[in-house]
Amino acid sequence: MTTVLCVFMLTLLVITAFGMIQARNLFSAVMLGGIYSFEMASIFFILDAADVALTEAAIGAGITTVFFLGALALTEHRERGRHGPQWLPIGVMTATGMMLIYASFDNPRIGDPNAPVHLHVAPWYLEQTPQLIDIQNIVSAILASFRGYDTLGELFVIFTAGIGVLFILSAPAPQDRKVSERLMNAEGLRHHLVPRVVGQLLVPFIVLFGLYVQFHGDYGPGGGFQAGALISAGLILYALLRGEIAALRAVPIWFLRMLIVSGALLYTTVGIAGMLLGGSFLDYSVLSNDPVAGQHLGILLVEVGVGLTVTGVLLSIFHAFAARGQ
């Protein structure tokens, strides 16, 4: 049954990808990109990777689509005309594809219990998590504690990427009188009654769900990355409904900058606190008298740090796009 579903979804994925290549209208290409991410999330879910599915659905299908639309608002909607088939890209693509297919012959079958990935450290994680960390979602345990360095690296990738994007877009400061006048005129969807009412009804629940995903990550799928994407999706919806001014009044730019920095700072502080208390960097066991309780505390704080930075970066990028579009 799983195989049938997987083959079906993968076929849809290929069709969507071809549709995306064929689409001359960039607007429909972006929409197809959202559909592609959603199909990808379904496949992840079929393969029992609920955490990855949640991330792909929230970031790939949700936020990325919004960012692409924001970029499209600043450029043209149609692709420039191409003259005939471009043989070099086609050749490179075909060669790479052939190589990947050839490499896949050496792959173990999906779900093969003797695959190297299941024999290396995975059994140790599965055995030790109940004793060392005692949380139900082993993915969270691996992500935040066993492989805390990797997650710290990911967080700083997002941090750096956010700073880079903000430098490139470099929005004029809203204090500028002309800009704020133009911002005043942009009222969002204020005149459209139905989306406004329903959207405003939904915003608190979306943010609440984001907080649930954030703090329930120890027990179910979820964690900082997904929660950050969901919370910023809720706030972006608010910005679209009420206009930039109201959104910036609710969550000002300086607060977003604070979020970006404080998240990264919180993660690093937890790591250094472990060092000061006699453990090694990012060793949470020493944070409390009881090592397991210390692990719980550490994972919670680290996930909060990730959530803060992701929320801050995503919302800052959205506001930068919006300020450029005025």
Place this chain on the structure above:
Amino acid sequence: MGLVVDIASWLLLLAGGIFVFIGGLGLLRMPDLYTRMHAVGLTDSMGSILVLLGAILQAGPSLAAVKLAIIIVFLLLTCPTASYALANAARLSGIEPRALRTGPETDT
């Protein structure tokens, strides 16, 4: 009792599937944007809600059933709103319904 619930849930799932299928058919066969949206918007919300009701019956009284019920409420709010917003945006950007474009007399 279990058999009755099973039959009811399968009927709901089947009906939902038929609704979604008709929606897809309408999307392919209808002549312009508004009629296509009519097909998709109406049958898609109905279809997905019927499928979710069937899934609730399959889940029985559990937390999963409550979550599915919350999803139904969410869809009841968002599906019609999304249809409305899309149609409204199309109208504002100047897409005329086909019946208006060709005139009701010439449209056979």
